[in-house]
Amino acid sequence: MEFGLDYDQKLMQDSVNRALDRVCPLDRVREAADANEIAEDVWLALVELGIPGLLIPEQFGGVGLKLLDAALVSEALGRHVAPVPFVASCVMAPLALLHAGSPAQQSKWLPKLAAGEITAGVAISEQIAGARDGCGVIAKDGRLNGRAMFAMDFDDAAFFIVADTENKLHLVGATAKGITENPLTTIDLTRSLGELSFTDVEAEPLAHGNALAALRDAGWTMLAADTLGAGWQMIEKAVDYSKDRKQFDRVIGSFQAVKHLCAEMAAELEPGRSLVWYAAHAFDAIPSDASVSAAHAKSYLSEIGRFVARTATEVHGGIGITDLLGLHFWFKRIGLNRQLLGGPERVRHLAAVMQGFAAA
């Protein structure tokens, strides 16, 4: 019985963190966010480490690791508010192809994804978080019609994995005839989201029926891990600031009012780490627990993430809310993670449904 990370996992996460420390400091994040684009050099550093192929088997040029490894990367990316594709392109899209793709689809796309030559988007929001503004994609005779919002890793995606209103998945080339891309601007400028409109668009169905649930569970776990990393970074920044900032002739970190805020953040956030680890592990090793634990990881980190984001900002006092300090990049990242693929109330409802406590 061992509940924890092994040596290789610690090493891998260390090397991702070190690479991001080097190529993705706050100034670089700010630059990419201002230009509203992916940080190409940060992406290349991840490609160098094999991150795009993390979950892709070696036969397709990937590394063939597990979702727990991906969660460790997601945590590191959240920690650095890295302006790069990941959750959809490096996790959900490869999993869609691995779970439900034909051999032809797999050998066409997986090697390119693994090599980081292309990225992919995922548009399943309507089927998980619920349809807004009349969205929803209807599939009929290999053609898609309708609209999908909150497509993840949207910019520059070579193809999209799209869920239709019957929860079936389709692969659509980004340049397919009849598709219109419409970027959505969120609070978080480090990640790209968009809306896809389909007018009689030719799409390849992905065969397997239950892949949407796997995509959802993986997506929830990755977003939770991202918040874990972003949240801990905010706590560390708050603690560091409180040891430096003086008022009333003392560092503010010596006031219990400030110490207790920091202790509460740490005490609430840290058990979320074990929940993320378990959900990611269950995805590969304990299928019966995978969906419920992924839902709880997403819900827990969303709730605690919001508490940490506002409290860490508050510990900084006035400077905390300025653009100059840049704490808001983490604040907004956590804010986006909370709502993507369903806010906590929605996710908890789904967790109740999964356990037979509520009707869908």
Next chain:
Amino acid sequence: MDLAYSKKYEDFRAETRAFLERHRTDFPKPYGGGRPSAEMLAWQKRLIENGYAARTIPREYGGYGADPDILKSRIIAEEFTRAKAPTGLAGQGISMLVPTLLDVGSEEQKRQYIAPTLRGEIIWCQGYSEPGAGSDLASLQTRGVEDGDDFIINGQKIWTSTAQSADMIFCLVRTESERAKHQGISYILFSMKTPGIEVRPLKTMTGNAEFNEVFFTDVRVPQRNVVGGRGQGWFVANATLKHERGMLGDPNAASARLHAIIELMKEETVGGQRLLDDPVLRDRLMQLQGRVMAMQFHGLRLLTAAAAGNDVGLARLIVKLEGCELNHQLAAFAIDVLGELGVLYHDSPHLRANGFWQRAYMFDLGLIIGGGTAQIQKNIIAERGLGMPREPKLARE
């Protein structure tokens, strides 16, 4: 990450299960504190002989003498819970005094006290807190004045559970009044039958007297009953408080409460509708389920780290704060689920679960405060876990 147990542990689990199956008819009523029944004493003896109690205490002091193996301890706990078997005797003598004596007791003290304590023949109470010394425990004023080979002890202790049935007390007493606050305390063992001791039950908001006040008037105690040396009491006691804090945040208790609440929500109806079908209550249930899972896995993480001898720092420091709070929130939620029925108490008609949830809600508030208040826990997390500075000392008036 590998949540399966290896063959060695699965074999141990099977062995434990078989033992419990074999002795199902010997199960005594669960130990509720105080003086154990004859059946309980026999059960305790059997558990020690088979390594299910006092497992890692050396044989020469009356234990089973196994090497520490935290996974085996966990398997024992899991299997006893599964079989609804009463575990061995608990209480402050076994959980706090015995580890202390093993650490710093003299050979004579170890031989005299450990074995009979393990067998349940000596019941102990803990004399730490005083009316004027709670969170600031080191400011305690119960005084021991040297008189020949003895101390003459005067003062008062409070929050002393089990004092009415205890044979002995392990007690913090200020014996070196000229020394600085933390250096003047001794950790002393003495009989509760010593002349000059008065025990008064302390009734709490639950309606029960879970605690006592203990008064000392010229209580004569031999100096050789000091553990760990004169003036060393603060350091001796701090070592044991760690054991207590580990005990107070049990994640399995939270899990058991959650399951009881789910059953409650399936069984109870309001206006003919199951409580589980109320979307607001269901959302609260799901929130708590997420928290219970997080603490359970956090517990597994700490268990793995402890088995490997790794210190996880902050992760360990949060357990008392988070664990006690979660148990309290679960009790609060159960009361809300029951609604008006949730306020029934004592021996009222329509009472549910014998009033457990209200009693737990009130009693658990004491656990949040006792063993280091939530605020003290936050200081510890901030200072030792996050490296934040201590409160500056005020200048002495």
